[in-house]
Amino acid sequence: MSETQVLIAEDDFISRKLLEANLTQMGYGVSVAQDGEDAWRQFDAQPTRIVVSDWLMPGMDGLELCRKIRARENTDYTYFIMLTANVGEDENYFKAMDSGVDDFLTKPLDRNQLQIRLRVAERILLSTSRIQSLETMLTICAYTKRINFPDEGWQTIEDFLLNHFGIQLSHGVDPDYYETHIKPELARLTAKHESGQA
Secondary structure, eight states, rough: OOOOOOEEEEOHHHHHHHHHHHHHHHHHHEEEEESSHHHHHHHSSSSSSSEEEEEEOOOHHHHHHHHHHHSSSSSSOOEEEEEEEEOOOHHHHHHHHHTTEEEEEESOOHHEEEEHHHHHHHHHHHHHHHHHHSSOOEEEETTOOOOOEEEEEEEEEHOOOOOOOOOOOOOOOOHIIIIIIIIIHHHHHHHHHHHHHH
């Protein structure tokens, strides 16, 4: 179903195994860390696009792990899902959001809720990848002027602008181009036609 790699950070053995089994059954590649420090070492060596982390862990907790991931330079956006048991006040959730957490899952784990969060994560990651492509460079064919956009292939400029920005184009002629190219060509064709009739 999905080739996305997910990093699990969970210190509880049973919760960790349950998460791993569910993600594997859903078709995700899974990396497993037993605590925050282990998760950070794995992420720093090989960043993943999705992290599912317990909030409360000995040593480095989920919030600190999220902050370190957000602070890592030259890294594609990572969707961070925090596992919570009972964190108390709403302000704790705001604190987590300020640290860069994208979403929350409550314990005990609900498979359907996990799947819903992961679908949202993949949609967000696809959008961020598209934005990053737009911010860097698009490939345009020098001959057809068609755009090659990641995951979509070659398309006309008109289709690209409509699909991504809702912009519809009308067509006209650049006045300078008309004077320097079209008008002389029309004059040449007219002269050729008239000389053929003479």
